[in-house]
Amino acid sequence: MNRLKQSIREKMKKEYRLPHDIEAIAAAIYTLKVADKSDTKLIVADFLESVACSKYSDIVNITYQYLKQLAQNQGKLMDEEYQKIAHLFDSIHIFLDLGMENEHNVVEKSERLILDLLDKRGDTILPTLDDSKPWWNEVRRKHKANQNDTLTM
Numbered sequence: 001m002n003r004l005k006q007s008i009r010e011k012m013k014k015e016y017r018l019p020h021d022i023e024a025i026a027a028a029i030y031t032l033k034v035a036d037k038s039d040t041k042l043i044v045a046d047f048l049e050s051v052a053c054s055k056y057s058d059i060v061n062i063t064y065q066y067l068k069q070l071a072q073n074q075g076k077l078m079d080e081e082y083q084k085i086a087h088l089f090d091s092i093h094i095f096l097d098l099g100m101e102n103e104h105n106v107v108e109k110s111e112r113l114i115l116d117l118l119d120k121r122g123d124t125i126l127p128t129l130d131d132s133k134p135w136w137n138e139v140r141r142k143h144k145a146n147q148n149d150t151l152t153m
Contacts, residue, residue: 004032005043012047016054019062023091030094044098051100060095060102063088064110071113082121086129089114093135111139118143 008028016022029047033040051059067088070081077085092110096102118139129136 002036004028004036008032008043008047012050016051016056019056019059019066022051022054022056022059023063023087023094026091026094026098029098033098048099060092060100060106063091063095064103064106067092067110068113071117082117085114085117089135090130090133093133111135111142114139115143115146119146 008025011021011025011028014021025047029040029043033044051057056062067085070077070085070088089110092102092106096107129140131137131140
């Protein structure tokens, strides 16, 4: 077992004290899944089971609610908090990519929050977006289309 898989397994054995613990492990698994050509199905299944048995079994909705809370305070946010919003959006998509259950329209609702933020503070958020992740490319495409629609009105 490579080092990253071993590290992930060790972290999964510990109790999840905070939602961030789950986010960090999910990100590591996603990295492994994207970068490593070996089979990740077993580690993903074990991870999903460990989250389902934790006090944060509804992690997708918990993460969305935190994203929503931050996004609704956008007039009072510092630049680092915009980066946190981008991180939470990443986490939601990673959770879903790994197969976690989610409530109705979490992707659409979180995407709408991100697009609203980009309309107001795109200069702050756009440089922090990771082009290697397909969901950010989709958000960029929609944001550009929104801007073009605004210009033609």
